[in-house]
Amino acid sequence: MAEMTTNRIPLTAPPTQAALADRAPVVREGVTLEALPEGTILHLLARPTQVAAPFADKVAAAGLDLRVVAPGQWFATAPTVMSGADLVVLSQALKPEVDVVDQSHGRVGIVLHGPLAARVLAKGTAVDLDPSAFPVGRSATTLVGHIAAHLTRVNAERFEIVVQRGFAGSLFDDLSQMSLEFARL
Amino acid sequence: MASLITCPHCGARPKEEFTVKSAALPRPSADAGEAVWFDHVYLRDNPRGAYEEYWHHTSGCRRWLVVSRNTATHEVADARDASEARP
Ligand SMILES: [Zn+2]
Numbered sequence: 599m600a601e602m603t604t605n606r607i608p609l610t611a612p613p614t615q616a617a618l619a620d621r622a623p624v625v626r627e628g629v630t631l632e633a634l635p636e637g638t639i640l641h642l643l644a645r646p647t648q649v650a651a652p653f654a655d656k657v658a659a660a661g662l663d664l665r666v667v668a669p670g671q672w673f674a675t676a677p678t679v680m681s682g683a684d685l686v687v688l689s690q691a692l693k694p695e696v697d698v699v700d701q702s703h704g705r706v707g708i709v710l711h712g713p714l715a716a717r718v719l720a721k722g723t724a725v726d727l728d729p730s731a732f733p734v735g736r737s738a739t740t741l742v743g744h745i746a747a748h749l750t751r752v753n754a755e756r757f758e759i760v761v762q763r764g765f766a767g768s769l770f771d772d773l774s775q776m777s778l779e780f781a782r783l
Numbered sequence: 784m785a786s787l788i789t790c791p792h793c794g795a796r797p798k799e800e801f802t803v804k805s806a807a808l809p810r811p812s813a814d815a816g817e818a819v820w821f822d823h824v825y826l827r828d829n830p831r832g833a834y835e836e837y838w839h840h841t842s843g844c845r846r847w848l849v850v851s852r853n854t855a856t857h858e859v860a861d862a863r864d865a866s867e868a869r870p
Contacts, residue, residue: 646846646866668844669792669864724797731794738793741800741842
């Protein structure tokens, strides 16, 4: 029997069109909603007792932002596309601690930014977004409306949302509607 | 309504993020016999008061929890990761 490869290198061509290619930025008074460029989203998986400390530097050195998903799970994201070769190198470097699954085509990023970003997002999630409970750098896996999503506060007024590709359009439209009360007249 | 469950990993979250499995009961041994297994799988006491159940944080960390709640008051006393709370 042929030996099976253990590295999950993308086997298919990239999607021909970005999931949110037809969604223009939504600019409201005090909050803006935009699709993020489809760069790199890696799902890191380990035993639930694994901590980030032993491999966090390796992720940062590869130019990726490390975000907590769940016990033993993280996303490592970057706004640019990572080459297959670089992905193999990183996967092997992380192998002692975590397994890497490339989700760059499976998940899509959306950003909500501006002084009213938290006001809009709070309509859809039960996560307490007050800066004392959800400071910069904090992430949460939660529901936004009925859609499973992953939130990260990247700065005081900027939330990045990672969502499964097939739900991206619906979530974008939901967030657009949630921000309607701040529409420019 | 037991509307907020404090997940040990995620904090307080609404029940809509969870899936309830069933009562958290000690598992019979594999050779315990049909009657014991039938009881374990199908028969529930439905008590008024303290109750322990398996809850899955489906739309959050996706960990199985053991949630202790009161079926009369809906007060949630405790929620632990199931790996640390085997009955
Ligand atoms: Zn949780």
